[in-house]
Amino acid sequence: MKRLILAFILTTVWAATPAVAKVQAQATDQPPIVDDVQVTGIDDDRLSPGLRRDIRALEGSPLDAAAVQELTDRVGQELPEYIAATRQIASAGGTGRIRLIFLIARIRDDAALRDNINSRYTVESVEINGADELVLSDAVRSEMDGLVGERLDQKEAARVRSRIAAELGPRQRVSRRIRRGTVRDKIRLIFEIERELWIPFRELPSFFLYHSKQHFSAALEAPIEVGHNRVSLYGAYNADELIERFSGLGIAYQNVRVGTDRLGVRVAFTGYRQKWESATRLALEEAEGVPGTYRSRLSFEASVTVAITPELNFSIGTSISELDSEMPPETPGGSVFESANAGLASLNFESRWGERGFRQSFKGEYSARAGAGNIASDFVYSRHVGRARYTFRRDKNRFAAQFRAGRLEGTAPLFERFSVGDSRTLRGWNKFDLTPYGTDRVVNGSLEYGYSVFQIFYDTGAAWNSGEEVRARHSVGFGLHGDDPDDDWFITLAFPLKSSAFSPVLSIGVRIGGGF
């Protein structure tokens, strides 16, 4: 019964025809005579004698909207666990005469009110601040309009906010707030649009993963962001990304708004120690023109980024690395330090579009690094890599296609060489079988389809050295993944497509940020 009264109050009185508003409207004409006053939802004696008397005093008088509002407020003050509203019903006494009902119900009986007391109010208008409403689709604007005239539904308002955010894309932050309406018991729902930075913070990947052929890898970024500044401490024990297993620490500083949205700077320092697979060492003994292994790698990198549009930016910079190279045992001292200095340039594009439930995104990157003698580098080379990724989501369905092509000229240190056969490329193959000391050419791609947490994929690719025969390899697999395979947990079982021994590769882990 209490729930019925509450529902009656919230849906009939506030949402559709708020009694007080109706009373106010009629007050401009001839106010009706109150024939009878009733209090429902609680026993009369829950109210103070004075309040009961004042409510009864309304009987026989023309309806006074202000007095009714004041009495409603007094009910709320005397019974703070309850909410109150009034409704007027035509009286049997004739035209211009009404019965006035005070409807009182307990807050705790309504989940929406328990969560937010403003859920009792009716939405007078829905507004967009910070952007032109016309940039939104008709569908979203229609959903915004659908909130008007209804009791404030926090969940529905949150859903519309998400729809707006999805349409505006990643560079716009959407928040919602409510304000008083122009008349009592009505509110304005406002979606605030705030433009995000043109240059995104560069997040380093954090992950923990197990690969059945390459064992464990882990990395963790601990960032601190203050305004447009970000300082990151970074630790890694990583056998997944390069031919080397590197472990160590790094620190990076980035400012993504140096006076203008269009300019950013970044500096980073890393110190890693290397371990090498025996397959790499053995293969290097046979290799010609490929530099040797090193014990440690210290790097300093500085770059400047210029945003052309919020989606497109380019960076230029420099990287200074010192390698503690391992030399043959007969070499006096056993090691020598080599410089691997390079100039850097990259062009980045990222765009997302579509609505919630039907989203698409595209990300593309071209990067170049060049080492030369005139920047005191012992390695003279140029390295070009282009990458692209397209994703399409419709409800629980997800499709992704990605592609990478890379070319290396000259003599580059091992950390610059390409490989395939890890947790992201040619899954199912082992990079130490395919590319034990890396290659100077690579082309690879993936097609993935997922439904809910289930995923199937097809990977293909080839990595080779200049002058060698190009041999494409393929793999297929399936697995489970979180909401975003590049930014969530995953378990995959991948099968290399080959005629010889059939040995699937399992990879399992969590990856957060830094994905391409």
Added chain:
Amino acid sequence: MWVFALIVIGTTLAADPLEPRLDGDRIRVSAPSLRFLVEAPLEHLHNGTSVTFTLTLGLRKGPDVPAAELDTQRCTVSYDLWEEKFAVTHLAPTPSSISHLSAEAAEAWCVDKLSLPIARIANDQPFWLRLEFVEESMADESRDSGPFGLALGNLIDIFSRRGREQLLQGREESGPVRLKDLQ
């Protein structure tokens, strides 16, 4: 005389921030100086968003030992834009709600939901009380969670920019307290 006056003033200023009282076989506290409807949470409330706080009352038998008794309660607060008063819901198995409160009264109502049993405390045994509160992070409305996505989504929030907003938290401590002094 001046020294005596200074001692009195100093003692008054150093009064315990928690005011314990007995309620049957349980102990409750008041914390008149503890304010959590301030700063960012208050701004959220004035914008019509509700904010949830977790409050914990701990009883320790020494100033730096683990709590012998602990009670944790959650309260969701919202601000009625028309009434300009606060409404609070105590998130218990059977929720209770109240409205038309000032900020101080809303805070006090939340604190009053905390209580600890005293059955295992001797009458003359000294103990210390600690009241802590922490603002709960608001749900990220833009994130969908799959069947396993919820916990890992939270993990992602910890390391990514999402959810890095500083959450208000604070504490008050009092002690030593003896039951015989409260009777």
